[in-house]
Amino acid sequence: MTVKIEIQRGSAVPLSRRHPKFLGQGMLKGMEVVLDHWFKSFGPKLENFSQTAGIFTTEYPEERLKLAEAYRNLPILLYDDETGQELCTSCLQCEKICPPQVIHITQTKDPSTGKLVLAAAEFIIEYDACMGCGLCAEVCPFDSIKMDHHYELSTADHASLTMHKADLLRPVSYYQSLAPTFWEQxxxxxxxxxxxxxxxxxGLLGIAPSMVGKVQPPETKPAE
Ligand code: SF4
Ligand code: SF4
Known part of the structure; x- marks a missing residue:
């Protein structure tokens, strides 16, 4: 049997729901789902508040998660702990590969001969424009430039993010503490x-500024 319903234009027609719900049923259903997930996540793992293992929120900055060795933030330069010798030879490969061109190296000349020496007179990285891609560290043939784990660099002082060689240099032991497996290899x-x-x-060519006076420089070669 066909029932013909005529609805006049402009009239409101109340519709009856197919599954009528009592007031708040949807909210209770939602809470049930939330509690179910909560107990599955925490219930079996945290039975009392004295437990030290389970799922917790890290209370940063009082607590910090241990970072993976492969974590990378911004680049640093290495020097040998004992001799103070910088590993960088100023070959310029990192400067050339850097996508945003934020590395600026000045090569060193031996004052007595005027010839280029395998050391950087100045090495600048603009931290504020570095994107932490790590290409500089990957391309470096001398393992001189590595990616640091330090990430708390926020500052309102824009100029302080232009890092000079003296700011970038770290002893090898520092990098070794960050990435012991990588350094071992x-x-x-x-x-x-x-x-x-x-x-x-x-002489002092290629010796980290912070180590000058603390280490014995190599003998000065006679001018050719
Ligand atoms: S990490 Fe990338 S962007 Fe930063 S200095 Fe190295 S190559 Fe340039
Ligand atoms: S850091 Fe490495 S790639 Fe860059 S100039 Fe020095 S030796 Fe060359």
């Missing part, structure tokens, strides 16, 4: 290259 090669580099330096 590369240290033999890095030190072999550093030894070859040092043979071609003299």
């Amino acid at each position: 590369t240290k033999e090669n890095a030190y072999k290259k550093l030894q070859n580099t040092v043979k071609r330096r003299s």
